[in-house]
Amino acid sequence: MSSSPNRIAYYRDRCHPPLTQKTLSQALGKHVNTVVLWEKRGAPAPADLLQLVELFVERGAVSDETTARRFWEVSGRKRFPAPPELAQLFAPAASPCPKSMPVDAPPQPAAIPASSLMPLHRNRLFTGRAAELLALAAALRESDATAAICGIGGAGKTQLACEFVHRYGQFFPGGVFWVSFGDPAAVADGVAACGRAENLALHPDFDSLPFDRQVRLVRAAWREPLPRLLVFDNCEDEALLAEWRPPTGGCRVLVTSRRARWSPALVSQVLRLHALERAESLALLRAYCANLPDAESVFASPAALADLDAIAAELGDLPLALHMAGSYMAHRYLSLSPASYLDELRGAQDQAHTHSSLQGGDFSPTRHDQHIARAFALSYRRLRPEVPTDLLALRLLARAACFAPGETLPCALLLATVTAPDADPHALGEDALTRLVGDLGLIESREGGALRMHRLVAGFVRAVADDAEAQTAVERVVLAEAQRLNEDRLPIPMRVLQPHLRAVTSTAAPRTDALAADLCAELGWQLILLDMFSEAQRVIAQSLAIHEALRGPDHPDVATSLSLLGLAYQFQGSFAAARAPFERALAIHERALGPDHIETATDCNNLGYLLFHLDEHAAACAHLRRALLIRRQNFGLKDAGVARTLSNLGYVLLHRGEHARARRYLKLALAIREQVLPANNPATAQTLNNLGEVLFAQGDYVGARRYHERALAMRNTVFGPNHFHAAESMRSLAHVLQAQGDLAAAHTYLERALTICVSTLGERHIETAWKLESLGDLLLAQGDAAARGYLERALAIYTELLHPGHHKIAAVRELLGRIAS
Structure with missing residues (x-):
């Protein structure tokens, strides 16, 4: 033993391996003379003394709190009070438990308890889903918690559950037990397997026990307070979950299911799993090719990345489809470039799910069937046409597949395709829609009551559905909705409808029938209202050609298309080009419908406002007054069309120098528009702007500024x-x-x-x-x-x-x- 007045040298000699004064000084980051001085006179400060204790504990010289306190009492230059850190050095490490699961960032994958039954390896290519992992951790912290991961087939539900197990299973000291519920008759076999010697080891001769006793022993163990994680994979039935979920104890249950509708009494948290973010899809596709020769040059060039992005879009960012596509490209990289694979997918048009790459794979991380269509068919086959609700669900499904795939779809719009115009769609279709969204996961629910059908699901449904009326029903509903929205002229609702109007019009146009022509015309008008003038001109010309072929050159429908074509030219500033379509439309309507018809009035209004821009103010006023007279005779004053003509006429009079009359017309137009149009309407803003110009011409700059500021605020609200x-x-x-x-x-x-x-x-x-x-x-x-x-x-x-x-x-x-x- 050292003869020094303190115990520093004593415990230095008992470290493993023993330390010299020099090696101790190096471990402490001090000069060797400092250590020599400390051994003679003691450590000068509590921080120095604590550093010595920590080192001696780390090197095995001090093994318990009592010894540490004795060392502390005699090894300082004076007696220092023992700090709390001294006891903390010997505090037992906290055992991992569900309540300690991190919810700020997912932990690194770690070993799970040896008693676990976990048949799936971690997928090293698992990508994204950090927010979902954290949400599951937060949901499963509490005892008796049950969380359900829900989504369409192929969304990656089982993969997410597997990743959760390999990251968070370490926090369940009683182990993780994975049971497949895909075959309800085999659930008991999966439960009994948890009790074997390599898992829970519930009995020395467990395998020799009667089967029902094996199951009872496992279920009894699940009722114990010890925290365990039970994963019920592919559980689609509430009754089945209720039967096997432990009624008490420390178990948490994680369910994967296509079903999104669960009783809150059974499931405390429902996590709806959607497609991957595009960046995650690209990372996943590239991961499959990372180990290939020349991977960086082949799969990381700007052109290849653009092709991979387009492939992800074609596959709707669906994890299973991305997994199969990535594997397919990796296996065929010598002969198949991303661009070639993209061409193949696009060549299948809306049937990408039938491509050979999506109909089988070499390896399944989840041991599930590697076949996109069969993944969807598992849900589709559960709809029974002999059941009225399911029959209606099949009709809704066929119609949903006719809308733009992958785009947000207003619920009311879909329900309108299966109901009479004067019926309550919710009373007839709510249960059927609940089957599709809540029970089968064939349609996803989105915020605000909106729906979404994945593009691959839509292709599958179009291939298997037997509903000849679906496409026409959707076209008629979309046309009616487009007409309503175009009348209001509010851009935000129109933009929601845009992808669906485009999709059904694209499908209908090759038929060149009357409905196709009407859809082209309405799409064209909406494109004008959304400032897509060149495209509008092309679509309207298509409508005109169909109507002329079907009706002849002098039919009112031809005149309607001509009017829209004139508007497309006018909104582009091509005033001279707009004149001929407007004049021809007016002539057709006068002959076919008469000089006092409201369509004639519309043509007069359009032509009159155009003539103003062509500097023909007298002719412009004549046409606008005629339009005003016809509309007032048919509708009275309280009419949006009357207000439109009044506003146009007032603007023309302003530029003719008739300021007082212009102001009267515009004030009347403003009053009507504020009564009959929705708030913050573009037409109302236009009248406010015109009134501002009249007051400016009259020298009332304060009043003019007030109107213009109102118009600007309204336009900022409506258009941005x-x-x-x-x-x-x-x-x-x-x-x-x-x-x-x-x-x-x-x-x-x-x-x-x-x-x-x-x-x-x-x-x-x-x-x-x-x-x-x-x-x-x-x-x-x-x-x-x-x-x-x-x-x-x-x-x-x-x-x-x-x-x-x-x-x-x-x-x-x-x-x-x-x-x-």
Whole structure:
């Protein structure tokens, strides 16, 4: 034993291996002379003394708290109070338990208790799902908790459960027990297997016991307080879950199921599993090819990544399909590039699930059938046509497959395809929809009561469903909804319908029948309202061609398509091109329907407003007054069409210098629109803007600014702040600000308005020209030489789009002349 007054040297000698003064100093990060001094006089501070204790505990010289306290009492330069850390060095490590499961980040995979029955290895290619793992951990912390992972076949439910077991199974000291519920008759066999010698070891001769006693012993063990995790894979029946779920004890239960509808008395948390995020899909596809020769050059080039992204899109980011596709490409990488595989999938059109890559695989991490169609068929075959609810569910399913696959679908829209227009769709279809969404997982539920059918499920249903009426039913419902939304002209609801209107129109168009023509026309009008003018022009021309082929050149349906074609030209600023379709439509409607028909009034309104832009103000007023007279005779004043014509007529009168009359017409139009249209309507905003222009012309800048600010706020609400309609209000506000002398603010508005128009409509659009002219005029007033450039750009557009004598061309030339002089 050392003769020093403290025990530092004593315990230094008893470390494993023993330490010298030099090696002790190195372990402590001190100079050797410091250690020599400590052994003579004691450690000078509590922190130094605690560092010594921790080292001696780590090296095996001090093995219990009593010895540590004795060392502490005699080894300091003076007697220091023993800190709490001294006892903590010997506190028993906390046993892992469900309540200690981390919920901020998933733990690393770790061994699970040796008594577990876990037939599945961890899939080293498992990708994503971190949020879902954390949600399961939070749900299964509490005793007696049951969580269900739900989703369509192939969504990765079993894979997620497997990953959870290999990451969180370590927190269940009683073990993890995986039981397949795919065959209800075999559940008891899976339960009995948990009690064998290599697992729970419930009896020395367990395998020799009667089968029912084996099951009873396992179920008794599951009722013990010891925390265990039970995984019931592919459990589709509430009664089956209720039968095998322990009524008491420390077990937590994790269910995988297509079923999303569970009684809260049985299941405390339902986790709905959707497709992977695109980045996760790409990572998964690339993982299958990571070990291939030249993997980086073949599968990581920008072109290959774009192809993999498109492959993921074709497969709807479904984990099972991605697994099979990745395996397929890896096995055939010498002869099959991502681009070639993508061509093959697209070649199957809407039947990608029939591609050979999705009909079998070499290895299944979950031991489930590697076949996409059969995964869906497990749910589809459970629908029995002889049961009324299931028969209606089959009809709903066939119709859901006719909408745009993979897109959000309003529930009411789907239900409308199987009900009469005046019936309550929820009373008839709610139970059937619950079967599809809640019991079978063939349709997913989304926020706000919306639905979604996976694109591969849609292809499967289209291939197996026997419902000749489904496509027509969907087309008629979508057409009616498009007509309703187009009348309101609100962009957000129209954008929700857009993918479905496009999908059904694309399917119908090759038939070239009347319904196909109507769908093309309504899609075209909606595209105009959503500012997709070139595409609108193409679709409307298709509608026109079908109607002319079916009806002849002088039918009212032909006139309707002509009117839409004229609007497509007009909204693009091609005023001269719009004139012939409008005039022909008016002539057809006058002959076929008469001079006082409301369709004739619509044509007069369209043609009148166009003639205003062509500088033919007298003819414009004549057509607009005729339209107003017809509509008032048919509908009275309280009519959206009457308000539209009043607003147009008021705007024309404004530019003719008849300010008082223009103001009366516009005030009346505003009053009607505020009564009959939804709040924050684009048409109401247009009238507000027109009224602002009238007040500006009358010199009431304060009143004009108020109207323009209201119009801008409304347009920002309806369209967003970066839309060309908002830019129109900005230009109008800039004119007011310029007149009030606030040139800096006016310049800011005009610069922003111009930027919006160029980015959304392009350099050669009439709206862009109007902003260029206004900005050039402002800069000219400021004496800025940049005015010339803006005005020359405006003149080039006017010269291209307007007739040579148009007043806009003359106005810009006059401004340029002032610069030259």
